[in-house]
Amino acid sequence: MILNPDHVTIAVADAGRAIAFFALLGFRKDHVATIDGGAPARYMGIPGMKAQHITLVLEGANPPFEIQLLQFDPTAGTDLGAHPTNLRQRGFNHLAFRVDDIEAATAHLVANGVTLLSDEMDYISRKLRLFEGPEGITLELVQRGGSDASG
Structure with a gap:
């Protein structure tokens, strides 16, 4: 049934710092999308969500593997x-x-x-x-x- 891991999503306060960190591990920035409500926000159960969604791909991984970063606007609180x-x-x-x-x-x-x-x-x-x-x-x-x- 399950073929392989596809991605992990991590909510971050500082996407630039996270991108630089994961670059140390061989990930490169592939795609950036802005979520401003709409279907992605409804899908995640946060209808008013605003965020940057940054996809990092692991170079050379077969099958592909991604880390997807979410930088919320405003920054989400911490526990x-x-x-x-x-x-x-x-x-x-x-x-x-x-x-x-x-x-x-x-x-x-x-x-x-x-x-x-x-x-x-x-x-x-x-x-x-x-x-x-x-x-x-x-x-x-x-x-x-x-x-x-x-x-």
């Missing part, structure tokens, strides 16, 4: 409760990106000021590392075939 990187909250937990070389990917992120949220871990034949993305969301690097691989 001052649990921080988004709190992995114990219900709802969205994290988004993982597969890489060929987790050490090189980590070094690239650190060199660009990205905050790491964990040490590297070997788990179920994978190397894993959590890091913080735009708006404090939790993201993860995954390299399959970690040192605990059994074959």
Whole structure:
């Protein structure tokens, strides 16, 4: 039934900062649309919604994969409760990106000021590392075939 992931949508306060962040991971800006009410706003259940909808595509991904950013006007409020990187909250937990070389990917992120949220871990034949993305969301690097691989 399901073929593959298609996209993830993230609401951001600063689209420019988010675009620059995801460029570090190989995403490029593909399409920008303005939502000013209309069918897209009704579809999302927010009839009066005004926002920029920015589509970022992962270069070379087959099948294609996108991150879609929503920058609301005015900027949506934030819940001052649990921080988004709190992995114990219900709802969205994290988004993982597969890489060929987790050490090189980590070094690239650190060199660009990205905050790491964990040490590297070997788990179920994978190397894993959590890091913080735009708006404090939790993201993860995954390299399959970690040192605990059994074959």
